[in-house]
Amino acid sequence: MSKVVLITGGSSGIGKAIGEHLASQGYIVYGTSRNPDRIQKTDFKFNLLKLDVTDPENAVSCISEVIEREGHIDVLVNNAGVGITGPVEETPDTEIRKAFDTNFYGPINLMKAVLPHMRKQRSGLIINITSIAGYMGLPYRGVYCATKGALALVAESMQMELYRMGIEICNLAPGDFNTNIASGRYHAPILEASDYGENYARVMNVINEQMQDSSDPALIGKKVQRIIESKNKKLHYKAGAFMEKVSVKLKQLLPDKVFNKLLLNHYKL
Incomplete structure (x- = not known):
């Protein structure tokens, strides 16, 4: 029997x-999008369902639809997410909450919706797409680091x-x-009068340069x-460039001041 997989944020980037x-490997795949009707379906090898991960009731109805169609669900991939950049002090509270609603509460909504079915069938796998950035500030x-770090810690608790x-x-x-996450990312404005x-601006230049040389999402x-x-x-x-993965180990091994100095040098600060 082919495994049934639901992928949130499956209309583009890593999810797609x-x-x-x-x-292509024979799995029965369902992706989700907030606006699937706007997407050219001929570009997809799998089904797309309408889902706003920030809506708990929508999460339940989406999971129920997959169960009704297939009779079971084997894998949930919590991939939907948004980017956000800016000085914490100058980032609007509404944007911080939006980021947590999607990146943290969204996956929790889906896990709460799917777990009753997985508990009933006594099997299932949940994969949360977090980020290397979730291991460090x-x-x-x-704010982005905090959303991904929080999700990773919740998964540690849930595993037990x-x-x-x-x-x-x-x-x-x-x-x-190499995805389109930057196009939907919230950027706090760069204010000339700001300290x-x-x-x-210097950090954003480094981030943009890194994205130009980033890896193919097909690897994920x-x-x-x-x-x-x-x-x-x-x-x-972990998945990514060698130094990205090594940075997690360095964070664990080096004194805070030394590791922070490496980051400051990397971002030309």
Whole structure:
């Protein structure tokens, strides 16, 4: 029996790459989008369902639709997310809440919706797409780092809560991948009169340069397949450039001042 996979934020970027790869490997794949009717369906190898991850009732109805069509759901990939940059002091509270609504509460909404079904079938896998940025505080990306770090910690707790129920959960943290996340990212404006202005502009230049040399999101699709088919799953996985993955180890090993100095040099601060 083919495994049934639901991928949130499956209309573009990493989500679409995961869906296309899994569909090509024989999985039954459903992606989600807030506005699937606006998308050219001929470009997709899998079904697209309407979903706003910030709406708990919509999360329940989306999961129910997959169950009604297929009879079961085996894998949930919590991929939907938004980017946000800016000095924390100058980032509007409404934008901070929006980021948490999508990146943190959104995945929780989907997990709460799918777990009753997975508990009933005594099996299931949840993969949360977090971020390398969730392992550390990066300058002018503090809110984004916080949303992804919070999601990773929730998964750590849930892994123990679900331990004896036949349900597995893990985090996959990508580094920089060539997606359109920047186009939908909220950028706090760079204010010339601000004490943060010059450094914020410098950091944004570095981030944009990194995105130009970032990896192909198709690699994430292959990584997700390996996780699904692994018999001994880990809690944390990472994907990205060598130095991105090494930075997580350096964060653990180096004194805070030394690690922060490395980040300051990297971002030309």
